[in-house]
Amino acid sequence: MNELRHQQVTRFIMPLREGGSLPALAEADDGFKYVVKLRGAGHGAKALIAELIGGEIARAAGLRMPEIVFLDIDEDFGRTEPDEEIQDLLKASRGLNLGMHFLSGAVTLDPYINSIDALDASKIVWLDSFITNVDRTVRNTNMLLWHNEPWLIDHGASLMFHHSWHGWQKSAQSPFPYIKDHALLHQASMIPEAETQMLKTITPELIADIIAMIPGEWLTGQDSDISQDEARHVYRTFLTDRLKASPIFTKQAIDARNAII
Structure with a gap:
């Protein structure tokens, strides 16, 4: 990378x-x-x-x-x-x-006015299930429309486990019930296809490279007694375990979409 x-x-x-x-x-x-x-x-x-x-x-x-x-x-x-x-x-x-x-001139994407590609919508739904992002709802889409294309912003509410560090192993293997409130769920008609493509791209090696980019000073002084190396290990392991749990949270997303269609 x-x-x-x-x-x-x-x-x-x-x-x-x-x-x-x-x-x-x-x-x-x-x-x-x-x-x-x-x-x-x-x-x-x-x-x-x-x-x-x-x-x-x-x-x-x-x-x-x-x-x-x-x-x-x-x-x-x-x-x-x-x-x-x-x-x-x-x-x-x-x-x-x-x-x-800064995307000058961008406007907030309205998921009920702005239609986006079904596979892209499904990839975004899958991504947010994967990283446990609770903040992509109709009330706050965290998506912009720029040059008539959807752009993602603000993933700061993802990785819910790291606010306590307790039970992260269980969280990695869990479904993601908040996906029922996702802004693009009604447009995400290709979730199984999205899962297949995302799992080809998001590999343990990619995850390791991204975790290595985290500045050490951001990992220091967090409200826990774990070291920087331990914190990186937890982030890496959580996300690689989450990949293995894809059938669990993917099914949750499909079931949630079926309930509203």
């Missing part, structure tokens, strides 16, 4: 208050604008780890994802920000954060 680019944030443009974790729009030293996921917000580095893993798996599977980059915020950044809440957030986010290329 290609390594993620590493850029420096140079200008804070504005907060994007529609996000639960208060992401921000900022400019980096390459001249491009990024939606920045800040490690000082919400679930902290865990949301950034889920964003990195979910986004890069989606990209490897051929789904449209804005480019993800590492963005560094230095200690002087944000001192002139007049909003104290945002200034505190930027201060708490010094160091390495995650950015997603």
Whole structure:
């Protein structure tokens, strides 16, 4: 896999208050604008780890994802920000954060107005079952329409197990009941075909490469006593075990779709 680019944030443009974790729009030293996921917000580095893993798996599977980059915020950044809440957030986010290329002019995808390819819809449903993403519902689709094509954003609510670290082995082998609320379930008429294609692409080797990309500092200081190496091992093992459990969560998705069609 290609390594993620590493850029420096140079200008804070504005907060994007529609996000639960208060992401921000900022400019980096390459001249491009990024939606920045800040490690000082919400679930902290865990949301950034889920964003990195979910986004890069989606990209490897051929789904449209804005480019993800590492963005560094230095200690002087944000001192002139007049909003104290945002200034505190930027201060708490010094160091390495995650950015997603800003898709200028994109609009929120409406799953009941915008039809997308049935196989793509099925792949997205399968992906979200695989990574246990609870946040792609009609209320909050986390999909954009850009140049008339669907783009995925925001996988920060994925990998639910890492918020407690307890019972992750059982979670890896479990169905995903939240798939019944998925925004694209009604369009996902090719889930078995999607499973076949996704399992060809998402391999243990791919998973290992993506887990290796997680910055060590994001794995330090999480609310557990496991080491960085242990954390990487858990992420790797969870996802490889989850691949083996594909028949379980795939059947759940098919049954959920049959219940609404």
